[in-house]
Amino acid sequence: MATASVSGSREKELWRRLGEVNDPELDEPVTEMGFVERAEVMVDGSVDVDFRLPTYWCSPNFAFLMLDGVRKALDQLSWAPDYRVKLHDHMFAEEVNRGMAEGKTFGDIFAVLAEDQDLGALRETFRVKAFKRRQEAVLRGLKAHGLTDREILGMDLPAYDVARFEPGEAAKQKPRYRAALLERFPDRRPDDPVFVTWEGQRIAPGALSAHLAELRGVRINMEFNGALCRGLKQTRYKELDVVDGEPTLVDFIMDRVPARTAPTA
Amino acid sequence: MYRTPEGKDIFVVDGHTHFWDGSPENQKNIHGKQFIECFYAYHTGLSPKEQLWEKSKFEKYSADDLYRDLFIDGPDDVAIVQSTYLKDFYKNGFNTIERNAEVAKRYPERFIVNGAFDPRDGEKALEYIHFLKETYNVKGVKMYTAEWNGASKGWKLTDPDAYKCFELCDKLGIKNIHVHKGPTILPLSKDAFDVHDVDHAATDFQNLNWIIEHCGLPRLDDFCWIATQETNVYGGLAVALPFIHARPRYFGEVIAELLFWLGPEKILFGSDYAIWTPRWLVEKFWAYQIPEDIAAERGVQLTDEIKEKILGLNAARLYNIDVEAKKKALASSPFSIAAE
Numbered sequence: 001m002a003t004a005s006v007s008g009s010r011e012k013e014l015w016r017r018l019g020e021v022n023d024p025e026l027d028e029p030v031t032e033m034g035f036v037e038r039a040e041v042m043v044d045g046s047v048d049v050d051f052r053l054p055t056y057w058c059s060p061n062f063a064f065l066m067l068d069g070v071r072k073a074l075d076q077l078s079w080a081p082d083y084r085v086k087l088h089d090h091m092f093a094e095e096v097n098r099g100m101a102e103g104k105t106f107g108d109i110f111a112v113l114a115e116d117q118d119l120g121a122l123r124e125t126f127r128v129k130a131f132k133r134r135q136e137a138v139l140r141g142l143k144a145h146g147l148t149d150r151e152i153l154g155m156d157l158p159a160y161d162v163a164r165f166e167p168g169e170a171a172k173q174k175p176r177y178r179a180a181l182l183e184r185f186p187d188r189r190p191d192d193p194v195f196v197t198w199e200g201q202r203i204a205p206g207a208l209s210a211h212l213a214e215l216r217g218v219r220i221n222m223e224f225n226g227a228l229c230r231g232l233k234q235t236r237y238k239e240l241d242v243v244d245g246e247p248t249l250v251d252f253i254m255d256r257v258p259a260r261t262a263p264t265a
Numbered sequence: 266m267y268r269t270p271e272g273k274d275i276f277v278v279d280g281h282t283h284f285w286d287g288s289p290e291n292q293k294n295i296h297g298k299q300f301i302e303c304f305y306a307y308h309t310g311l312s313p314k315e316q317l318w319e320k321s322k323f324e325k326y327s328a329d330d331l332y333r334d335l336f337i338d339g340p341d342d343v344a345i346v347q348s349t350y351l352k353d354f355y356k357n358g359f360n361t362i363e364r365n366a367e368v369a370k371r372y373p374e375r376f377i378v379n380g381a382f383d384p385r386d387g388e389k390a391l392e393y394i395h396f397l398k399e400t401y402n403v404k405g406v407k408m409y410t411a412e413w414n415g416a417s418k419g420w421k422l423t424d425p426d427a428y429k430c431f432e433l434c435d436k437l438g439i440k441n442i443h444v445h446k447g448p449t450i451l452p453l454s455k456d457a458f459d460v461h462d463v464d465h466a467a468t469d470f471q472n473l474n475w476i477i478e479h480c481g482l483p484r485l486d487d488f489c490w491i492a493t494q495e496t497n498v499y500g501g502l503a504v505a506l507p508f509i510h511a512r513p514r515y516f517g518e519v520i521a522e523l524l525f526w527l528g529p530e531k532i533l534f535g536s537d538y539a540i541w542t543p544r545w546l547v548e549k550f551w552a553y554q555i556p557e558d559i560a561a562e563r564g565v566q567l568t569d570e571i572k573e574k575i576l577g578l579n580a581a582r583l584y585n586i587d588v589e590a591k592k593k594a595l596a597s598s599p600f601s602i603a604a605e
Contacts, residue, residue, distance in 0.1 A: 054306075055299075055303050055306065056299035056302070056303065057299065057300075057303055091296070091299070209562075213562075213563075216518070216522075217485065217486035217489070217522065218486065220485055220486075220515075220518050220519060220522065221482070221483040221484060221485055221486060222483070223515055224482045224483040224485070224508075224515075224519075225483045227508065227511070227512055227515065228307075228310070228483075231306070231307075231310025231311060231511065232303070232306040232307070232310050234310065
């Protein structure tokens with residue numbers, strides 16, 4: 001029993017840590033996107049992770065950032081286990097898995113694949129996008145609550161922290177925006193406004209609509225990717241439920257559907 | 266022709282269609298297999314359930330399927346069929362101009378066949394553009410900047426070799442350059458679907474029309490910015506439009522942005538057949554209204570008049586189609602009877 005509860009709590013810790021790894025392009029946890037196909041604590045305490053992206057063609061740079069995130073998450077596990085991470089069905093799976101088996105760092109493996117791409121700059125781009133997307137969700141939530149633009153833009157952190165939302169996007173993004181804000185502006189004072197631009201500029205009440213329009217552009221792009229990736233992931237990895245006893249997409253993919261004449265209507 | 270529920274006939278030009286062979290017999294390697302599987306995932310991920318095809322049909326469909334889905338069951342009047350060779354992935358190419366021209370020969374009044382070339386072929390690319398013009402009299406080309414070519418995994422519209430090709434296109438009157446700028450997949454070092462090269466190319470080649478397929482999504486903001494500045498940049502709706510089914514509110518946000526930035530004259534319908542068939546897309550599009558709050562925020566509406574432009578009139582303008590003459594010609598063709 002004792003062993004079972006230890007492994008159970010380790011399993012929980014493992015998933016919690018993995019849940020902190022975001023798809024950098026979407027700013028959503030890789031666990032929620034379903035990219036972690038399997039994460040298991042073995043009998044000897046070591047950890048096995050199977051990782052799979054929605055398409056064979058997913059950008060290697062993004063794959064790198066996520067796998068690097070996974071590695072860092074595993075490094076933080078309290079029992080410091082050995083671990084194996086395996087990338088499946090990706091155009092560079094072989095190179096990545098071989099490199100990892102040889103004990104190379106992700107940086108070394110991907111330096112070859114990514115040539116001159118500046119991953120530091122890429123990370124920064126994604127940090128900006130995440131900041132903006134989270135901010136937009138909270139701003140919209142506050143507007144929906146009936147707060148005036150002036151009230152919203154006058155908010156400081158203590159006021160922000162007592163705000164409550166119904167379950168939804170604003171509620172989900174509220175703590176995440178807080179984290180992004182403090183990461184971006186570690187030296188901010190408690191009474192500084194909570195909603196500022198990425199550059200740290202205050203937003204005038206008259207400029208909030210234009211600011212929101214800009215943020216929306218960022219969200220539209222991120223949502224496109226998110227929706228597409230989810231759709232592709234589902235289709236590719238056979239997670240769909242059987243609907244009304246009819247063949248599912250999985251059946252089509254697995255070629256289990258008998259040929260029939262095409263619908264004429 | 267699409268007849269609306271109110272009984273109005275709408276002229277439809279489908280700006281982005283394919284006649285491919287992605288079958289296992291034609292696949293050269295694992296990349297060819299994965300490429301068609303990725304397309305199939307788009308198909309299954311964004312289509313209504315009743316529109317799904319079996320995989321084997323999706324990999325390779327017949328000329329009859331194509332004709333029926335576009336023009337008999339489907340509402341297209343004219344389809345622009347694009348060429349994408351992918352010779353590093355497919356033995357006979359994925360979707361070559363030869364294959365397209367063969368089917369177009371059977372129904373010349375229905376198809377506009379576009380070519381494709383690869384600037385990385387240097388002198389050979391220039392010769393090939395001459396060949397395309399002389400043999401097929403192409404009015405447009407499809408540029409797939411992420412296509413592999415030996416060691417190269419992508420190119421940019423601004424590459425010097427590409428500029429030589431566009432100069433020749435301009436000279437020969439190949440006016441319509443369709444550029445795939447879509448979701449991020451490959452290649453390695455640079456993002457070949459980044460839209461910024463469009464900006465330079467469009468400025469430097471004012472005589473050419475730059476039709477950006479998939480509106481640059483997921484780089485819609487970059488694309489809108491460029492298309493607003495450049496009068497000769499257009500947005501093709503392929504891949505964006507199917508969201509009308511899976512996530513209609515999201516589609517509303519995308520189309521509102523496009524209308525706000527580009528205006529109704531510069532947006533083109535494209536089904537991306539055979540990833541999606543045009544009938545359900547056109548029906549849903551005609552029935553669609555932008556959600557009120559989004560329309561109010563952006564100050565745009567998707568009126569019937571605008572829908573008509575997007576569905577056909579805008580593309581007709583780019584390809585010099587005389588809409589009234591075409592309608593008459595098609596009305597007297599035997600196939601329109603078969604469609605009843």
